[in-house]
Amino acid sequence: MTDTRYILAIDQGTTSSRAIVFDENGRSVSVAQQEFPQHFPNSGWVEHDPEDLWSTVVAVCKEALARVDIKQVAAIGITNQRETTVVWDRKTGKAIYNAIVWQDRRTASLCHDLKKGDPKLEEAVNAKSGLLIDPYFSATKVAWILDHVSGARARAEQGDLAFGTVDSFLLWRLTGGKSHATDATNAARTNLFNIRENAWDDTLCKIFRVPQTMLPEVKDCAADFGVTDADLFGAEIPVLGMAGDQQAAAFGQCCFEPGDIKSTYGTGCFVILNTGEEAVTSRHRLLTTVGYRLNGKTSYAIEGAIFVAGAAVQWLRDGLGIIKSAAETEGLAKSLEDNHGVYLVPAFTGLGAPYWDPDARGAIFGLTRDTGPREFVRAALESVCYQTFDLFEAMAADGVSPKAVRVDGGMVANDWLCQMLSDVLGISVERPEVTETTALGAAYLAGLQAGIYRDLDHISANWHLDASFEPKIEAARRDGLLAGWKNAVGRVQTDPNT
16 A cells, blocks of 8 residues: 555664564564674673664664655654663764663762762652662763763853763754754653653752753653654654653553553563552652653653663673574573572672662572583573562562563563463463564654554554463472572672662
């Protein structure tokens, strides 16, 4: 049909950039993806070259768009690795330092000092931002760049520098510097945004020493963000949707009602629970955040963040060299009847929720003379399930006990992992037909603004179940596995009381 309208979704992730063209039914018609280098200048530091982010995004967009008629592309939606911080020169568009990645732990001592200086400060920050004082979030990363790049703080205060998460940086470049904006979900991950007032917060900016002149305009997730330079893709295309990757995945999973919950398995693992119009404060160190904002109305969420999920498999491949591809892990894990007492705690960049221990480091326990690659692989996959259990246990303590969870991300193509996840959580695990829900969520948001979708019900009609996994494990065995996990986590924590 010549009147088909397409949406280009830009999914800029932690290890790769991807572009997917979707049709109006939410079906992928063209995909392109490129990995880019990771930089680890010091222990616990993780950086990206912003030019790598930009060049790979442009390349994959051109590749994906080459397979469709550019005239039928109605809009662009952007989704991105959240919290990753870029500071650039407003005149040149060039970053003044590498992007500091969300996984980066370099500001741990700064966070410790802030909390030690005022024991009530974290509670005050949490009340406004929904977040904790942790190196994970953007604010201390911005401050670090301003303090460590010569002249940067003075230039920022004079209005010469711009800050943005990756979505903002890409938007600036896509629009030729005409648009410096972000959406409410990305703003909510900076520790500078008051999620209840839906505005940048003077007090938070002063606490973290970030000049407000650097900050982008905050818009709804479906909004007019500007148009691309015609020279980039051969035509001007409006950018009409934007959301951080985890919120985009929840949107792509159609988690529109309070109580809906999804868990995404990419580089990390992120569980998001829709709480509707109420910004619920967790009593067990989960995060309160913006789920999405449409037409000025905010839908809130509780989130649990795990820093290492798929990254553990990448480590097996690139760090240890015991697998050649992620696809091998399912067969290797399945070939063992049990884990032989081997546990991997992948705290490579600290522990996320509900522990929030940036100084913890990874370890593997239970090694014997006959431990081999299969045990390492199974321990890595099991660690993802156990960490997810920790998040669900915290949610249960907050009074929320879901009976099913929708899963997505590259790891959930692994049936063994999905079954193990169901066994460990003790609930149904539902995998949709389209597992690239992060990109799909960005496309849906852009499609809403473009008028391709009438409303959320119209979008929900596109969601289809691929497979459901039900718990099969005996309770005693499950309890034994979790006890072993709790013991292993306790041994890597630097502060077991967190």
